[in-house]
Amino acid sequence: MQIQGLRSGYGGKPVLQGIDLEVGKGEIVAVIGRNGVGKSTLMRALMGLLPATAGQILIDDKDVTQVSPHKRARMGIGYIPQGRDVFPRMTVAENLAVGETLLKPGTSPDYDRIYQYFPVLKERASQRAGTLSGGQQQQLAIARVLVGRPNIILLDEPSEGIQPNIVQDIARNVRDLNRELGLTVLFVEQNLDMIMLLAQHCFVIDKGQIVARLSAEDLNDPDAVRRYLAL
Amino acid sequence: MLEGLFAFLFQFGDAFAFLVLSASGLAIIFGMMGVINLAHGEFIMCGAYVTVTAAQAGLPLPLAIACGSLAAGIIGIILERAIINRLFNRPLDTIVATWGISLIATQGTLILLGSTMPGVGTPLGSFSVGDYSFSEYRVVLMAIAVLLMGGLYLLFHRTRYGILARATIQVPHMASALGVNTKVVHSLTFGLGAAMAGLAGGLYAPTMTLVPTMGTAFIVESFVTVVVGGADVFLGTAPAALILAFIKSGMTGLYGQLFGLIGLLLTVIVVIRIMPRGLSGWLLRGRE
Numbered sequence: 001m002q003i004q005g006l007r008s009g010y011g012g013k014p015v016l017q018g019i020d021l022e023v024g025k026g027e028i029v030a031v032i033g034r035n036g037v038g039k040s041t042l043m044r045a046l047m048g049l050l051p052a053t054a055g056q057i058l059i060d061d062k063d064v065t066q067v068s069p070h071k072r073a074r075m076g077i078g079y080i081p082q083g084r085d086v087f088p089r090m091t092v093a094e095n096l097a098v099g100e101t102l103l104k105p106g107t108s109p110d111y112d113r114i115y116q117y118f119p120v121l122k123e124r125a126s127q128r129a130g131t132l133s134g135g136q137q138q139q140l141a142i143a144r145v146l147v148g149r150p151n152i153i154l155l156d157e158p159s160e161g162i163q164p165n166i167v168q169d170i171a172r173n174v175r176d177l178n179r180e181l182g183l184t185v186l187f188v189e190q191n192l193d194m195i196m197l198l199a200q201h202c203f204v205i206d207k208g209q210i211v212a213r214l215s216a217e218d219l220n221d222p223d224a225v226r227r228y229l230a231l
Numbered sequence: 232m233l234e235g236l237f238a239f240l241f242q243f244g245d246a247f248a249f250l251v252l253s254a255s256g257l258a259i260i261f262g263m264m265g266v267i268n269l270a271h272g273e274f275i276m277c278g279a280y281v282t283v284t285a286a287q288a289g290l291p292l293p294l295a296i297a298c299g300s301l302a303a304g305i306i307g308i309i310l311e312r313a314i315i316n317r318l319f320n321r322p323l324d325t326i327v328a329t330w331g332i333s334l335i336a337t338q339g340t341l342i343l344l345g346s347t348m349p350g351v352g353t354p355l356g357s358f359s360v361g362d363y364s365f366s367e368y369r370v371v372l373m374a375i376a377v378l379l380m381g382g383l384y385l386l387f388h389r390t391r392y393g394i395l396a397r398a399t400i401q402v403p404h405m406a407s408a409l410g411v412n413t414k415v416v417h418s419l420t421f422g423l424g425a426a427m428a429g430l431a432g433g434l435y436a437p438t439m440t441l442v443p444t445m446g447t448a449f450i451v452e453s454f455v456t457v458v459v460g461g462a463d464v465f466l467g468t469a470p471a472a473l474i475l476a477f478i479k480s481g482m483t484g485l486y487g488q489l490f491g492l493i494g495l496l497l498t499v500i501v502v503i504r505i506m507p508r509g510l511s512g513w514l515l516r517g518r519e
Contacts, residue, residue, distance in 0.1 A: 047408050073410040085405040087398045089515075097391075098398045101410035148410065 001046075001152060001186065006055035008045035015041040017208035018055065023152070028178050028185040030199035031210075032229060038208040039188035040082050043156045046186075047079045048072045059152075073102055078145025082156040084137040086144070088130030092121050095129050095144050102148020109147045117173055118143045135166035139173075146177070155187035159194040171197035190229055192222060204228045234361030239484055245369050246483075246491075247476035248376035252434060253449040254456035254468055255379060256427030262462040263400050263420045265322060266315060269329040271428055271453060272446020273336035278303045278429025279436035279445060280340070286351045292437070299433035300426045307425020311418045319417075333446075340443035348441040372434055379430075380469050387464070396420055455495050459502045461509020471510050474498070 001023045009015040015038045023029045033039055044050045046057060048069040057065045064072050073079065087095050100109050115122040118139045124132065129140060138158060145153055155174070159167045171194055177183045188205075189195050195202065199219055204212040218224055257271045268274075282299030286292055310332060318324045355367040387393035398406040399416045407413050431449065439445060456475060460467030478498055483491030506513040 049404050049408060069404070069407040070410050070412050073408055079405075079408040081405065081408070085402045087401045087405070089401055090394070090397055094394050094397075097394050098406065098409050098411065101395070144409065 001184070002056075002058040002061075003046070004056045004058070006042075006045060006057060007053045008041060008050050009053065010041075010050070014053070015208050016045060019205070019208070019210055021203050021210055023184060023186050025151075025184055026178070026182050028175070028187075028198055028200045030195050030202035031186070031188045031205050032190060032195055032199075032202050032225070033188075033205040034190060034229060037206050039190075039205060040156055041208075042205070043079070043081070043154050043188055046154055047077065070101075073148075074104075076102075076149075076151035078102065078148065078150035078153040080138075080141045080145060080153060080155045080158070082160055084134075084141040086129040086132070086137050086140050088128065090129060091126050092129055092132070092140055093125040095140055096121070096147050099144040099147030102145065102150060104149070107149060109149075111147070114143050114146055117146075117177065134161045135163065135170070138162060138166075138170060142170075142173070150183070152184040152186065155185065157189055157191075158187060158198075159189060159191035164193065167191065167194055168197065170194075174198060192225060192229065195219070195225060196222060234363060237360050238363050239480065241365055241369070242480040242484060243476050244373040246480045247472050248369070248372040249435075250452055250456045250472035250475055250479075251376040251380060251468065252372070252431040253428075254453040254460070254472065255383065255464065256424040256429075256431065257453045258424075258457045258460060258464045258468040259383075259427060260421055260424035261457055262464050262467070263396055263424075264417055265400075265462075266325050266421070267322065267329070268424065269326055270310075270333040270336065271329075272448075272450045273333045274303045274307060274425045274428035274446075275432035275435075275449050276336070276340065276443065276446040277306060278432030279439070279441060280344070280348065280432075281429070282433035282436045283348065283351055283441055287349075292351070292354055296430065296433035296436075299436070300430040303429020303432065304422045304426030307428075308418050308422035310425075311421035315421060316414060316417060337443045337446070344443070346442060350439070350441050351437050353437045368437070375434065379427075380465070383427075384465055392416075392419060451492070452495070455499050457509075458499055459509055461506075461511035461513070463511030463515065466514050467509055467511030474510075 003019055003021050006019040007014060007016050019042060031039060031042060041050065045052055048067060052065050056063055059075060064075065087098065103109060120136055121140060121143055129137065132140060158170055174185060175198065178185055187198065196219060201216055202214045202219065203210045204214065212228060253275065256274065257268060260266050260268045278299035281302040282295045285295035285298040290298065314328055315325060318328055353366065353368050355371065357364045357366050359365065387397060395406065395411050396416050399411060399413045403413055439448065456468060456471050459475060460471030475495055475498060478494045479491045482494035
């Protein structure tokens with residue numbers, strides 16, 4: 001996935017001021033920054049939920065900048081929004097079934113495998129999603145896109161509203177998925193633990209622009225990362 | 232005594248069937264899309280006219296009713312594509328637009344087909360309990376109302392369309408981010424609501440005079456049921472129809488038809504005051 005000069009915002013109010021970044025196949029890349037610098041806006045623009053006012057989004061060298069969200073999703077992008085956005089009045093199993101829409105024609109969902117990663121979802125398959133805890137909703141939101149076998153997942157602040165020990169579980173799960181399924185992961189985050197646990201390298205965003213790029217070595221130094229988060 | 236009880240139960244069932252059948256289309260479109268469809272009565276009229284035309288052309292009545300329902304559904308899908316989806320998230324504009332459709336449909340029918348159309352007689356016979364005689368067709372309508380609720384429940388909970396339609400109403404942007412074409416879902420849902428209205432028209436066509444304004448005979452009851460029930464078809468429309476049918480048949484039996492309607496309207500006023508989001512809003516409070 002390549003992003004070039006991407007600008008976007010809400011109703012003529014620009015938030016993203018020309019974002020350039022690149023995510024290679026099979027990588028886990030973080031975009032980090034404080035509150036309100038455009039992290040979620042970037043995710044929404046990548047998914048097509050916000051129109052791009054300038055710039056380009058390329059997936060497998062195909063320009064998808066003007067493609068509608070549902071078609072973009074069917075090209076293999078799984079979006080896990082901030083706040084999870086599970087369908088609250090539907091059961092866990094029904095939530096997962098919606099994810100089947102992402103499947104390429106002729107493929108079938110592999111629920112056994114998904115329940116292996118997230119056993120709690122099997123136990124609660126017939127429970128309403130709105131009654132799950134924050135961590136369980138996060139797992140459901142991840143599992144819901146995995147049903148559709150995406151190539152890349154966009155994770156918006158996976159640590160938000162989740163207990164620290166669950167943050168570790170989720171980071172481990174995502175790393176396993178990346179290793180075992182070759183899943184590409186792009187996530188935005190401001191939680192230091194999640195960044196250090198998950199990211200292979202990362203971009204720092206401030207005022208709607210990428211201001212720095214941190215390599216794997218830079219990520220080994222918590223103080224350096226903390227400095228960027230306090231930017 | 233028993234005869235009186237049966238007569239009351241029959242009136243109750245008849246009122247329940249009328250409320251469920253006339254309101255379900257309106258409730259689906261309001262509950263699943265947030266659209267208040269003022270052309271609801273005209274979809275009912277369309278279903279009735281097509282049913283009678285098909286029956287007079289020689290089709291058996293059940294098939295003719297299916298034609299009426301289908302015709303209303305197809306017209307619903309076309310109108311949704313042409314007009315309603317352009318007004319998405321503009322509820323007040325949608326009300327004006329559907330009201331306009333309603334006026335065009337009524338006057339258009341008047342101009343093209345005249346002020347009235349010969350109907351078909353009520354099918355089936357009658358049976359008597361004690362001194363009273365009852366129409367068998369009305370009993371069939373009661374059974375259909377109950378089956379319709381069951382059928383709609385299965386449609387929204389057991390089919391792919393139903394799951395995607397519920398996902399779309401609950402978190403629209405997330406449904407589209409999961410690959411759901413929400414435009415198609417909206418068209419189908421509007422078409423389904425219109426088809427349900429057409430079904431009501433077809434089912435009641437044999438019992439009514441066919442005039443272009445016949446939709447208004449359903450409008451008060453259907454809106455009252457949806458307002459009392461709220462946005463959920465199953466937790467709202469069905470229990471609202473039960474309560475309203477009880478009040479309507481009770482008041483009608485005791486004081487006459489006028490008081491039946493007064494009872495309905497008083498119930499709405501009380502319900503809106505206590506439960507602004509209707510029965511289903513009240514039952515589901517604190518969830519989400």
